[in-house]
Amino acid sequence: MSDFLSTVNSYIWSNALVYLCLAAGVYFSIRSRFVQVRQVPEMIRLMFKGEKSPSGISSFQALTISLAGRVGTGNIAGVATAIAFGGPGALFWMWTVAFLGASTSFVECTLGQIYKTRDPLTGEYRGGPAYYLSRAFAHTAAAPAMKIYGYVFAAVTILAMGLLLPSVQSNSMASAMNSAWGWSKWWVAVGTVIVLAFVIIGGVKRIATFASVVVPFMAIVYIVLALIIVALNAGEIPGVISLIFSSAFGLDSAFGAILGSAVMWGVKRGIYSNEAGQGTGPHAAAAAEVSHPAKQGLVQAFAVYIDTLFICTATGFLILSTGAYRVFEGESSDGAVIREGGSILPADAEVGPTFAQTGFDTLWSGAGSSFIAISLAFFCITTIIAYYYMAETNLRFLLGKTNTVNVPYLRGTVGSNTTMMLQALILVSVTIGAVSTASDAWTLGDIGVGLMAWLNIIGIIILQQPAYKALWDYEKQKKLGLDPMFDPTALDIKNATFWENYDPATGKDKEPASSA
Template sequence: MLAEINSFLNDLIWGNILIYLLPALGVFFTLSSRFVQFRYFFKMFNILRDTSHKKDGHISSFQALMLSIAGRVGGGNIAGVAVAITLGGPGAVFWMWIIGLIGMSTSFFECSLAQLYKEKDGQDSGVYRGGPAYYATKALGQKWLGFIISILLMITFGFAFNATQSFIITTSFESTFDIPTWITAVVLTIIFASAVFGGIKRITKFSEVIVPVMAMGYLLIALVVIGLNFEKIPELISMIVNEAFNPSSAIGGGIGAVILQGAKRGMFSNEAGLGSAPNVAAVAYVAHPVQQGIVQSFSVFIDTIILCSCTAFIILLSGVYVPGAQGVEGVLLTQNALIEHIGPFGGYFVTIALFLFGLSSMLYNYYLAENSLNFFSKANMPLFTAFKLLCISLIIWGSFQDLGSIFAFADLSMGLLAVINLIVIALLYKPVLQLIKGYDRQLAEGKKPVLRYNDYNEYKIDKKVWKEIVDNINDKKSKK
């Protein structure tokens, strides 16, 4: 009965609420901001080159971006895209692109809010905290809402998703390399523990190394596949667009199924609007909240437009995919497609990629959970140590469990989190529009934008945090 109730609520939230709410708000944010995700796209490169944080030991925009990509990029890029194509056909890829481009604006709004309402971490003066729980509490004055958001984040990402990632990684290594699950679990746990006991700075250091390696490795493999089949690319893109509006008869459910699968898998993969990425966006040391909004918007682009497309091209350029066939899907479909392209190495590569994607996601998930715990209890070191030990033990436990039911419950809690977060950022769209206007105004004046925090008195931000940042930046300017 519990499984049936959980399935019903999942279908209600994901299939009847979020499938409409996410795109609708994405379109609203895109239009109200005058297509902010496209106007600011190329400014991202200048922001990532900013090294003003290094002298003070702060976390940079690049490190926050890598940690964010670590969470967005994962099984959804390898298995989720394969499921979308299996159930929705090649046309689902087109709608995945659309939901990604629209979702960039949603991510911009939620991550700019996280920056605007961030606060100092009580444990480490060089680190900031923020996210949906913080801006819901400060801006709306609803602390109970912040508690609910934090609990949902902790359950979904810190516990359920990390245990599930451990199961996927260990069983994948056992299947591909015949390595017992307990050996992989021990290695995974040691790496994970060494990162989380080093705090957010060490987690970002890990992500700074792992994410570029895994993303570039996967991109290079995809480019090899594309290069081997270059003459087929125009025809493939034409087929994707055509199937998006005129799906073949082999796809059950017609165009509705195509749109649903593309949108649903796109949302699962890039997490735009789900309330997870803002927790990471808040930690970056930037002069203006819009800067981190731009960077996190780019994170959605990397996840959906680049890496999800890599998987789609690998599958659709192979002979493994058969329209309407339900026998092979998920990781196995991607693995079989890559084996066809480049031989047995393709199967090994997918398993290694899953390990890197899974490990980076686990670090990201842990930080979301830790940030939620910080909302409840600041600077309580014994509590944080006990929490770290619990999360580490769940890695071992998860490697020996079939966590299908737990994962389904986590989908439900994540869906509830997304609904709450979307409603909150819809209510708080005005301060983001004011941030954009202020940023544009300073650019027009030929200045490097910094937050003029006294212009935001009505929005209950932590002015001490922003005064310290702006004063520090001005001091550095005066010394040059």
């Protein structure tokens, strides 16, 4: 089974997907006139805008839900894996995919806002790739094909977010706790399930509240402590930077043979971590209460920077500056060691959180394992919660009008009963993942990410134009000194049915026109 999964993963994560991700980022950057550079001050300002309503959450809460999905084991174990199998240069390619991916994130998240809808079961805003893929072309001859495309994406997302990806997070968390404190993985699984059940059953509002408190706190603590260690090793930084760039372009003879691996692992782990182009960000973006879709598009673009340029970089510099790494030939820990960072890693150290744990131990001997275990506990739990929210959103899409249909003998609607089944599925996935081997868990996770990325990037390349119309409109209104308000009809954006019936100035649905 492991060989079969690896073969499937190799086809999905071929060079074609790597180059598609990079090329799409370049294209969206040029089309948007490098919005990820021009609008950074506006991104930061908008993050803390407090608009919210009974149906929608604030921009900051939407950002934290998005970050909850992004900031997880990929920021710690993922960075270590990229360095181990792609060399230090993989970190440069993670930066590259983050910079380019910020423009991709803007496009997909703005589309998520434009084509969002109100959940008939809960009244909450819902949206994402399945929604914009099926709605944007509803007035054209391509409508049937794009609707099927939307359904396929929704089904793949439920599979990835409800079954494949949660197991990666719980596996890393359980392994770190077992390593740090000797806790049984089964006990970790049970404790995680209890916490998750309490939060996810409370709906998007409770998810947003939980994420808005936990994610910023843990991200700041992790970055600060990592930077303290990097500062204590300041003398190593010039050499680390030189090593990253020489490895990224194969200038160091030791890394010349794995140049392709540096690009592959940098892009793969970069997208796994920041999720730009994967189609996850639009789900959280659509839940926000804003007066103009571009606002949340800009906020979500900055989320990519927070994830990769801040948190992943902190991990990378921590590992490299302390020498807590090994680079292997053949993209496997069974291969020959190409470069040993130092002598501080245990001889039998597994590729993953151990690299970061050993790096932290240089500051507090013996405390590194505990700190990483605690960090992963918070990061992974919030990530799984975000996964559930995205899986539920796509379940709502698939059910459509049947959401509110009562089911005889089950004392609930189709939507409420299938939601309970999804909640059970993700809790089972977490339990199985916690006690499984790491290799299969990561392979399944990569398959889920890759399938979503293929479908979403092709989709937003086809659909991109409404996002640019929203951006130009937003910038035009800002130049006039206005708080931008969105009117899809004026911009000739079709099928944005939520906005057609919504007054952004009042935050309420428009009053029906009175008959004469």
